[in-house]
Amino acid sequence: MENTQIIPHLFRTEYRKITSVLIRHFGIEHIELAEDIASDTFMAATGLWGMRGLPENPKAWLYTVAKNKAKDHFKHQNIFSQSIVPAIQTNAQTSYEIEIDLSEKTITDSQLQMMFAICNPIISSENQIGLTLKILCGFGIEEIANALISPAETIKKRLQRANEKLRDAKVKIEIPNKEEIRDRLQTVLTTLYLLFNEGYYSASQNSVLRKDLCLEAMRLAYLLTEYKETRVHEVNALLALMCFQSSRFEARLNENGNTILYEEQDEKLWNAELILQGEYFFRLAS
Secondary structure, eight states, rough: OOOHHHHHHHHHHHHHHHHHHHHHHOOGHHHHHHHHHHHHHHHHHHHHHHHHHOOHHHHHHEEEEEEEEHHHHHHHHHHHHHHHHHGGHHHTTTTTOOOOOOHHEEEEEEHHHHHHHHSSTOHHHHHHHHHIIIIIIIOOOOOOOOEEEESSHHHHHHHHHHHHHHHHHOOSSOOOOOOHHHHHHHHHHHHHHHHHHHHTTOOOHHHHHHHHHHHHHHHHHHTTTGGGGGGGHHHHHHHHHHHHHHHGGGBBTTTTSSOGGGSSGGGGOOOHHHHHHHHHHHHHHH
């Protein structure tokens, strides 16, 4: 991959991971802080890598810088607390010495927990999709606006209000206990289904964006299969449906962007690998 492509690629794959872990660490009331630290990390990469060239392990570099920026924040908060609020000096002395864990397990756990936090019934399904795209998929406001066919300013205000609702309700970033999972999981699956449909049936002519929406919905659904309590028939059934539907992505539209009915599609354009994955998850669901 060329140097000019590596940062956009890593932003799409790693920004969401860094943000999820930081939000889990800071708490849902500090979503903007986590996003700022993740964004600053990529800004630093853009500047330094442009001058010095790519580091040996770009992903590890990003993780290290993000962790250091988070620790710096705690350190500065500690200094402020010691100067302005001496009464809490004792408790603040080691507050920034925590370890930000960006291991694969922690990243997966954080994204699963964020999924349940975002898919909270106190915010609308449309805002659940918007926040999922923003936090768990790394989409910008303009991309979300294009995906949801809404003005960017409207999306921005809606997501700000949704953030405030989650913050005011003190929603915890955690996977619900066993008794709650069944009720909450349905909301999560509905959100992922709607997210997939936004891509599959989108009126947007941006074919790359449409595919990305479908792939992100599938990626998040697959994450659910990695946790024992959410590795259930309904999750496998949804994944099977997504695989079967997305396998026909290339055959659904003609060169003018018009829909080609199932019976008239060129089967040679169907994705055989996705069909096999669909059959695998269908058997699990059965």
